[in-house]
Amino acid sequence: MPELPEVETVVRGLRLVLPGRRITGVRLSAKTDFIDDPASLERELPGTRVTGIERFGKFMVIGLEREGGLEREGRGKDDGEIALLMHLGMTGQIVVTPAEAPVPPHTHMFLALDDGRELRYTDIRRFGRIRILLDGEREALIGRLGLDPLEMSEGDFRETITSRSAQIKALLMDQRVLRGMGNIYTDESLWRAKIHPRRLGTKLSEREVKALYKAIHGVLTEAIRSRGSSVSDYVDSDGQRGEFQLRHRVYQREGKKCFRCGGVIRRAIVAGRSSFFCPKCQRAPRSKRKD
DNA sequence: CTTACGGCCTGGGTGC
């Protein structure tokens, strides 16, 4: 479910309610195989106060400070700052709700807050990730990620893309190249830029790269404005669905008419993922198979 | 280093 616009929407929702709140308790379900070191959550989180929430691609980082941060001895560098890293995977949901509200199935983490509410993490498939970040680990994480698609310059984008020989679809979804793009927004951006998903990064023309840069920026900002795409089960931190799925031009439109040229949208596996495109206005590269 | 691919996990939809 969640790509950059969905995660941004969740983060904005959390920023309205979490900063200043204190975590008073932690409860985990029996299935914590997707959590790195579950015991560290129970050890580190209680008693901390939320300082802010940041997003890096599809990762959320909740900043936390420990009250009277000097209490822990023998840790010279410890200034009381830690962070909670969360990734929603395919089916993760974060909701802040009254503690007495009914608990949906597959809810695996409950953070009790000092205002009587709970931050809950629900994830059917458990492809998400949760872990504590200590000093330096946050920089290490960011260092492994590529450019932020909304902050990169056109020059940086061109340099990054045209120096790679992989298929453009794979490049856009590779979090070490760009951070935040997933299957939906990649297909939508490629359609806008009239570029076939199987084209190779090195073979894109100057004007195609420029069109793609603009397409990505447009798709992502519009999707954020619509509070993300709810294709199946995405909801924001208030449990609300997004609306950008109403504006999809190719995603899940196999067999329907292209909004631009009237061609028939096709579906094919590219870079291991289901990919939607218009074979008429997104010309396939030669060689390989044609479509 | 880069690129390609299978696997992880559960549920919903489809076709027989």
Next chain:
DNA sequence: TGCACCCAGGCCGTAA
């Protein structure tokens, strides 16, 4: 109704 099969917005580890 039951059941096998395919599909799903993510990432990671492995192999070439």
